Amino acid sequence: MPEPPIGPAKDRRRSRRVLTGAVLVAIVLGGLVVAGIYYFIHRSPTSLGRASVVWQSPASGLSAGDKRSIGAAVIAARNAGDSALSIGGNGRQPQFVITQVQRSGQWAVLSAAVHVNPAAGVLAAEPVFFIAHAHGSGWTLAFPSSASFCALLRQLPSGLVYSADYQYFGC
Numbered sequence: 001m002p003e004p005p006i007g008p009a010k011d012r013r014r015s016r017r018v019l020t021g022a023v024l025v026a027i028v029l030g031g032l033v034v035a036g037i038y039y040f041i042h043r044s045p046t047s048l049g050r051a052s053v054v055w056q057s058p059a060s061g062l063s064a065g066d067k068r069s070i071g072a073a074v075i076a077a078r079n080a081g082d083s084a085l086s087i088g089g090n091g092r093q094p095q096f097v098i099t100q101v102q103r104s105g106q107w108a109v110l111s112a113a114v115h116v117n118p119a120a121g122v123l124a125a126e127p128v129f130f131i132a133h134a135h136g137s138g139w140t141l142a143f144p145s146s147a148s149f150c151a152l153l154r155q156l157p158s159g160l161v162y163s164a165d166y167q168y169f170g171c
Contacts, residue, residue: 106134
């Protein structure tokens with residue numbers, strides 16, 4: 001039976017195992033660093049929690065695709081920092097509950113209540129009111145804080161808003 005090698009051959013095998021282990025540790029740590037950088041780049045700059053949109057209003061002529069598109073636009077506007085939707089910062093996960101929808105052709109007027117903590121009750125507050133305009137396969141939204149809000153409000157078909165609404169929003 002041959003004797004196990006001692007000396008330089010044994011040291012080389014040990015060195016290879018240590019080197020292999022060090023390379024694996026470096027790869028894992030590098031992956032964690034890349035994952036951490038990805039997380040911090042892709043989270044919103046104001047530490048917003050994940051928002052959701054819940055449809056409580058009857059369909060009112062909106063298809064499932066319309067609802068998805070409008071819901072995605074609401075969340076995108078919130079993440080972009082629209083002041084009308086700034087509720088629920090500091091990691092909270094608010095729900096925007098669509099409570100009223102009126103549609104006429106390519107236009108819709110919507111109201112939403114905001115649940116900052118979906119597990120708790122709704123706080124009495126002014127609803128989020130916004131205009132949606134269909135174009136192609138998506139919807140453009142305008143909130144009262146949007147620069148284009150008054151111009152879009154004036155383009156709405158008659159019957160979607162009352163004349164007093166123009167004065168209420170200062171348009």
